[in-house]
Amino acid sequence: MATTNAALKAEFDKLNLHYVSNFTTTQIQLICKGKAVTSIADIQGIKVRGVGVYGKVFKDIGATPVRISAYKAYSGLDTGLINCAQVYAYFIPATKMYEVAKEVTVLDWGALMSLGYVMNKDVWESLSPAHQKVFNELGSEYIDKYAHEIGKGNSKAMKDLAAMSDVTIHEFSDADKATLVSSAGTYLADWTTKMKAAGMDPEAFRGQYLGLLKKYDDERKAKGYPWTR
Numbered sequence: 001m002a003t004t005n006a007a008l009k010a011e012f013d014k015l016n017l018h019y020v021s022n023f024t025t026t027q028i029q030l031i032c033k034g035k036a037v038t039s040i041a042d043i044q045g046i047k048v049r050g051v052g053v054y055g056k057v058f059k060d061i062g063a064t065p066v067r068i069s070a071y072k073a074y075s076g077l078d079t080g081l082i083n084c085a086q087v088y089a090y091f092i093p094a095t096k097m098y099e100v101a102k103e104v105t106v107l108d109w110g111a112l113m114s115l116g117y118v119m120n121k122d123v124w125e126s127l128s129p130a131h132q133k134v135f136n137e138l139g140s141e142y143i144d145k146y147a148h149e150i151g152k153g154n155s156k157a158m159k160d161l162a163a164m165s166d167v168t169i170h171e172f173s174d175a176d177k178a179t180l181v182s183s184a185g186t187y188l189a190d191w192t193t194k195m196k197a198a199g200m201d202p203e204a205f206r207g208q209y210l211g212l213l214k215k216y217d218d219e220r221k222a223k224g225y226p227w228t229r
Contacts, residue, residue: 001208001209001212002019002022002114002116003019004208005205005208007200007201007205008205012118012121013121016120016121016122017118017119017120017121018118018119018120018121018124018125019116019117019118019139020116020117020118020119020135020139021116021117021138021139021140021142021143022114022115022116022117022143023114023115023117023142023143023146023150024113024114024115025088025113025115026088026089026090026150026151026154027088027089027107027108027109027110027154028051028054028086028087028088028107028108028109028110029086029087029088029089029092029104029105029106029107029108029109030048030084030085030086030087030104030105030107031077031084031085031087031092031097031098031101031103031104031105032046032077032083032084032085032101032103032104032105033077033078033080033083033084033100033101033102033103034083034103035083035103036103036105036168036170037084037103037105037170038105038170038172039172039173039176040061040172040176040179040180043058043061043062043063044061044062044063045062045063045064046063046064046083046084047063047064047066047081047082047083047084048063048064048065048066048082048083048084048085048086049065049066049067049068049070049073049076049082049084049085049086050063050065050086051070051086052113053110053184053187054086054109054110055086056187057180057183057184057187058086060183060186061183063084066081066082068081068082070085070087070091070095071095073085073087073095073097074095074096074097074099074100077097077100077101078100084101085097085101086107088154089153089154089157089158089161090150090153090154090156090157092104092157092161093157093160093161098161098164098167102166102167102168103167103168103170104161104167104168104169104170105169105170105171105172106158106169106170106171106172107172107177107180108177109177109180109181110180110181110184117139119135144225144226144227145227147225148225148227
């Protein structure tokens with residue numbers, strides 16, 4: 001999207017930035033202390049550390065959001081400031097949250113976000129064509145490398161947690177997972193309004209995005225991930 005969508009490229013130009021690469025944080029899971037969250041109904045009344053739209057959806061469903069950083073989730077769970085934290089699987093062992101919270105719920109939820117690497121456009125334009133080519137190639141290769149490594153990190157984290165005798169892994173039903181996704185509809189409408197206010201075409205933007213998702217998912221199904229070819 002960042003290299004082919006004209007409207008998005010124009011936004012970078014307005015900010016005098018050149019897009020280099022991006023990374024995403026993968027799907028969101030849930031870790032809780034005490035009471036396990038095994039269904040939508042269990043979300044009612046819990047105090048949860050949430051992020052972005054995901055935290056807002058939990059609030060809509062009945063949770064009480066608590067604004068603390070991911071790095072304070074350990075102490076928040078330990079002291080009872082929060083009952084649960086929305087986290088990424090690899091983040092649980094990285095911060096040893098399993099020491100204070102023993103109930104992990106697999107949500108596999110969302111994370112449709114991008115955190116970009118950009119550089120000053122004046123600096124970009126000062127580079128030789130050969131160096132620009134290297135930056136573009138490395139930016140693309142980095143995404144594959146990062147996706148491969150973070151996927152392995154998530155997989156190892158869940159296996160390690162499952163092997164712990166005092167940690168219990170729970171799984172939301174497909175119906176409850178679908179409810180989480182559908183509950184974000186209000187925020188998609190808000191995004192559409194903001195896009196129009198910024199002079200952009202939200203339907204065209206979303207259409208290209210979903211089209212690219214399908215294109216590369218079809219390629220993955222046919223050929224496997226880039227690092228397996």
